[in-house]
Amino acid sequence: MEKSFRQDAPRSSWRKGVSIALAGLLAGTLYLSANLPTTRLGFEGRVEPARVSISSASFHEGLSKCSALRSTVGTSAVRTRNPRAVKGTKPVLIKNGILWTDNQYIHGKTLLLDEGIIKEIDAAVEVDASSVDVIDAAGRIVTPGLIDMHSHMGVGSWPSLEATEDTNEMTDPLTPAVRVLDGFNPSDPAIKIVASGGITTTLILPGSGNIMGGEATAIKLRPMPNLSVEDMQVSAGVVDEEKKWRYMKMACGENPKRFYGGQGKIPSTRLGEAYLFRQRMQKARQLKRAQEAWCERAQQLQGRHQLIAEPFPEDIDQESLIALLRGDVLLNVHCYEPMDIEAMVRHSVEFNFTIAAFHHALQAHKVTEIIKRGRGNITVATFADMWGYKKEAFPASVHAPKILTDAGIPVAFKSDHAVLNSQDLVYESAKAYHYGLNEHLALAAVTSVPAHAMGIAHRVGRLAVGMDADVVIWEQHPLTLGARPTEVIIDGVPQDFGEERALTEMASQEATVIDRARLPPNSKPSMELEDHGHGYTNFQEACLQPTSSLVLRNVSKIYLDKDVVLDSEEEQVVIVKDGWLACAGSDCGKDKADWPNNAPVFNLQGGHILPGLVSTGARLGMLEIESEESTLDGVSEYDVNDPNVDKKLARAIDGVKMGGLHLEKAYKAGVLTTITNPISFEFFTGISAAFKTGGQNTVLDDDIVIADEAALHLVLGNTAVKKNLPISRQVATIRNLLTDGLKSTTTTVFKNAAVGKLPIVVYTENKDEIASVIQIQRHLRRLGGNPKFVIMGGIESWMVADHLADADIPVILRPARCTPTHFHAQHCLVGPPITPHTALDILLEKGVKVGLASLDADDGYVRNLIWDAGWNLATNPKLTQVDAVGLVSWNIADMFQLKSDVGRIKQGARAEFVAYNGNPFEFGTEVQLIVGGGRKGVECFPKQI
Template sequence: MLYDIHSTPYKYKFAQHSIRISKESYRDGVNKCNVIKRVKPDNKFIRTSNPRFVPGTKTVILKNGKILNEKGEFILGNIVLKNGLIHDVGTNPIDEEDAVIIDVKKKYITPGLVDMHSHVGVASMPFLIGSIDGNEITNPIRSYLRAQDAINPSDPVIRIIASGGVTTSLVLPGSSNLMGGEGFVIKMRPVDTLSVDDMGINANIDPEKERTWRWLKMACGENPKGNYGPIGRIPSTRMGEAWLFRKTFAEAQKLKRKQDDWCKAAEKLSSDEQLNSYFPEELQLESLVALLRGDAKLNVHCYETYDIEAMIRHSLEFNFNITAFHHALDAYRITEIIKNRVKNNITIATFSDYWGSKKEAFQASTKSPKILADAHIPVVLKSDHPVTNAQNLMYEASKANYYGLDEHLSLAAVTSVPAKALGLDHRIGKISKGYDADVVVWDSHPLTLGATPLEVYIDGIPQFNTSSSVLENEISKQIPSNNINASIPKSNFTRKPIKSRLTSSLVLKNVGKVYVDKNNIIDTTSSTQGEISVIVKDGIVECIGINCIEPDHISSYEVIDLNGGYILPGFVAFSPSLGLSEIIKESSTTDGVANPVSNPDNAEGLIYAIDGLKLGGKHLEAAYKGGVFTAVTAPLSSTSPLSSRGVFVGVSMAFETGAILDYPEPIVKEHVALHANVGAEFKYNTIPTVSGQIALIRKTLIKNLWQDNIFGRAARGQIPFVIQTHNKDEIASLIRLKIQVRKNGGNLNLVILGGTEAHMHAAELARHNISVIIIRPRPLPMLWNIRHALTGAPITNATGIDILHANKVMVGIGVQISGDERNLIWDAGWAAINSKGIISEKDSLGFISWNLEEILGLNRRDRRLMKGNIANFVAYDGNPFDMSTRVKVIAGGGKNEILIDPQQD
């Protein structure tokens, strides 16, 4: 007999004339009910096999490694990688027949890193229209989409990301929609089948034995309303977002209830009876019903306090759990809401110091990971690749540690904590018996600047085939220094809280090294007759060196012992927007985007950045506290860091970052350089070809060669001509352009900005005296025209900056995204540390100071650390390339007062 569950009470109907569904369909529905009520495995068992194991993979024994254990400590021991699993971990001698045995000689070994937020594969590189699949921007509700269906297993960046030690990534749809779809967790190991399914973390596992999870992606705040509001669709406000969330969750809740009612009705029937309706299903709501049943983990892109709270409100109304808030740069401000209003422990998957590009990212704090951890909220650090380069995921942990997050928690934030949040902590994220054989051997402590994997094992398979001799004999990297007594990297990565304060007079004692400029260095090896000191009185340098006499009334001075630390000149930031923009995506906070000049007779139409200078603000303050005293900024030609408009951009300015008003005079140089763009990403309607861009530049320079305008001054070499381009062929064309201008009587002072492929013309650039300001010193092949980017070890033996410097090209390091200016010292240090001796400490410091001054014609002699000059320097309590070293003193940069112990917000 059949039952109609839609009548109340249920009424019997004769089967012979009222059958609506087949027995097979009914049994299929009953089976689905059984799946719903089935008790899920708890994954609390020691795994003895890895279904991802590749037959023929040799057993590997890593001996004498400093192994990160489950307590977050590095313990000397051995690891056996066998059958795709960590077969054993311990200190006892290990004897395995036919194993590859490698004595790593106390190198650091961590679990493979877990990136909990990536778009690798769905934003495949190089970026091409045909391969961008991260966002289905046709409706704000797309919960039923699957990243699994769009991941490109041949994305070349998979290997690059793995080279940074990342072995597992959660690939998510983008954040354009409120409900973007379902993510997919992959191992970063290419497979011979070219199958995305085979790359999946759950490939070949038995779901009856191991619980499998699904991972949903949603987003709130600026992105969804910013995508749909401008085209007149809901949501255009956060109210609209909330309504669509609630409406859709209510629909899923209704479907779930129908399913539960159907299953309860079916359960009451005998074996010879059946219901007369199909099991209620709706494919568009299936993933949301899984969420309501607790079978999916929800990851929500959310920044601001009220967005986070609204999403928590929805979860309480519709009874589902939020696994993690992603980005969540405001989460540190509402720890009590996150902790106390929900029954589960929500993870915050955030950045260490990425901030400021839009309003919802503007309140970010570098202290956020520590504040969250202190509130016992799990913290994950992730890449949001390609927003940040996932190859540098461990660098995110290093920066979080620098800003106060405990060493153990910093490492856990890229290993065990994301593994737990993904529901995979029974098999990845730890070095423990029975876990997947995903481990990384590092060339130095993984939280030190520039730490790089020597080898990465995924499922026990070495990904870079590093020879045993390298793994055994590679010497741990040291911080480069010209001073044999330079400070040794500190093993303690934590510091007590300190407070900033101001002074006008100070004594710096026990100074280890002073860089006055590239030709004047004072250090302890050349000053064996006494201690180096610096005395500043009322903002003026009174003494520097070994013969400084302690001043009278020393009690009125701030006295600081640098403990062998460094004093450096202030850095120069070649920045995309400092002084012209506060929030680049908010037009009311920027000078505005310049219209391109495409007429060689219209020199008067060029924009001069100096006319739009705005002093003060968070970006300038952050740069100043990071030791950046001089900013060089061209007119804004785009609000996107990846593209700009037009050929001729305008004329850049140089100014002091610390100045708030026009007194003291903040302008270093009003007109620094003429700027232009060349490349496919700069094409626009008036000039739609790259060849047209170069033709315009050639015509303009030669036509104005003897004119008294900015084009003529650039053609004659009276002002640098900075052309942003990355491609090897375009750089070759610009070398020819310089030669052509010279043949016409000019003397073009050409500077390449960007220069990702400039290393391929290093010798010619040096021969023609063309400088390069590198943007992204650790590049990705993001665009077609930079697919020859050198990504560094363990994939390439050198990087572009190594080759340029070795060929005696004048090199500077610029800033890709405003907000990163404060990290210039680490960009310089990374270049030196990973250059294998090609780049010295002095060379790398030049990349962010005197080299840029020379390239751009900035005369800063009045700002040198010399007796009688205004104090202008950055003092560190150690080697600045050691990430446990702190900025101790900021003197100069346009401020009258000296800042002690500056703290980043």
């Protein structure tokens, strides 16, 4: 319309109108200049008429903020002070250690710690012996303190209580202004426990429920007597000699959309997440521009505050995001999926901010080139092998850390404490080493890499002169199974964990200590297929035969049963004929005429053979992705007052789905049998089934099901309290149902349980609840019953170990290594260096039969069952490797009264065993061959899968 008007209007009229308009504009401008002495700075930086002027104080306050926005702080190459140093602390001299210095080991150097920093690293350090504390490392590995750059310690304190849960401000999906600093609990018992694992610095993050979760804080794990959170910060005492970084947490993908979408709010999709993110960043960018315009205008006026109407523009809701846009905040983003990672990189390019690290990022190895599009060198802070707990984590790969580092992307390992106990952070590095990551990169992933990602690499993460005196001495090499520190020093202050450690005695054990500093290779000789004229040219031809016949040579150790271990200096041979174990030992196969016709011959290269491991407590076959209902059997609910409740109890065998990824990974890790119970959070769980993990079709496959009713499972304690069933009533219900079952004239579930035909697995962690189970057993025995109770969980079981032994009640520790997570299980023995013993140590000492179950946070951890067993060998010298094997094999089979060939190797019986190319309790050892476990023929894994 404007164009047509101009075409139709007479030229003279148009010129006249323009002249009048210009004259009016000029007059108005002159009027404003003469009559309005001040101006107002608009939101977008526009200069507009103003009504009042700001005060001189407000003006100069704004100028100081402008100056702060432009300030830059450099860090000197070599520091001479640690602002966190404790006055009066004696210097510490560490001698006879093997120093790890980021990419090499240094022998023959002495470390002097003084004034909170590393003062000297030299062959000979001149000091007055009377003025220093001397620690003889006795040939042990010495590393910098470990750094966990993803923890919720202190905002999700132990024990877990609603009163102390401050991880997520789940009232709005955008909460960038909330701060961990304002809610961190310096009395969290986890601080001491985690520090005992060698962790000295931790980044405490808000949770991942919101798109913008808030500001994080970096702390040192040295307790403050004044309980000051500010004094725990890495930046405590920093003046202007170094930059004080701020940290922020954001999240993308499933978590925010799942929580808010479930409430019918935005975001319910990734689309909504991106929109809200960009909308909020746009507001922050606008305010940043307004601040810059204000500063520019104020500097131009040179102190004439009366010409500015509004103070420096600020908004507490936007302040942290503006700091991010200015480069003062290091951003940590919870992100898994390729599209989520790319979306966040896209946002960072659009709004010109830097991402310090993608966290979890279990699919980041698929999009290395996309990650490189972001500004800076983005770190991936991830797990070594956690997977499967939700769709985002389902396609994870244990080889991701190596793929990422090979692509030039820094990798850090983190705990997500308390998802994983941060005390075990070095275990993540050790597992990655097992899966092929270079040992120096594996150690750097918990030291120098997170230090760089957190902007504090000039202070922590390396052993070098001028660095903070955060030092760890390890009992054995930190990348070996069960590694724990003997000494942890933070800011030059040796930490006291409560257990007396005799360093002089340690030094006298030099030969043993030097051996403990040895790191076995993470790649061992693979099994070989030998040519004995049978015509097999590759493993594909040799394996999966219909006849299931084979010969295994060069076996160094065979664990048949708790009392039968073949460990001869002579070559040992195993012969399998048509799926049956014909012979095992040094006397087998000397005459090759005894070898089965046309069977492949494998050279195990000195490896070990174990029975198939037995899993229990996990829900293998009942679920795939826990957060996706369509992948579950479903959750069973019961009415304990229903007189026919025994007929309604879910049987796991009726819901098992064979061939799933959880079963497959467990099978390939040597777990050939699972005892799986139904999914329930009730007092009643249901009836478990025992079956072989290798079945690929249905439970109808031959020899898949071992016991369709393996045990009755109950939950005793606070979990069932939430269902309005007090613990006292739970105990009474168990007693009454079993008593009535014992008296019944008909066969019921409770009848079979009361007389001992069906084991009763009671999940409880509390000592008093375990005592109640013992009393119920005594009551039933007096009535002529003989119930076979099994305690699952058992954190406080060590406190009633004598009674458990007398009652012949076994214990399955789940998880294998406890933490004081719950209020009702505070007597957790976390082991050295916090406590000299663990629950396992005491139970075994008292004669209680013990088994281990995998980490309860993730059913995907079943594949680590052999490592759960071997972990204890490092801390309990009385525990033998045979004992360790029993913890995850024949002990559990006995508890569930399974047939005698489960969890054992029996000559003359069906062959069921796993062959490894070395000692399975050492990282680098891999499963090479599996016989049985529900598969026809032989399954070969000459290379890690």
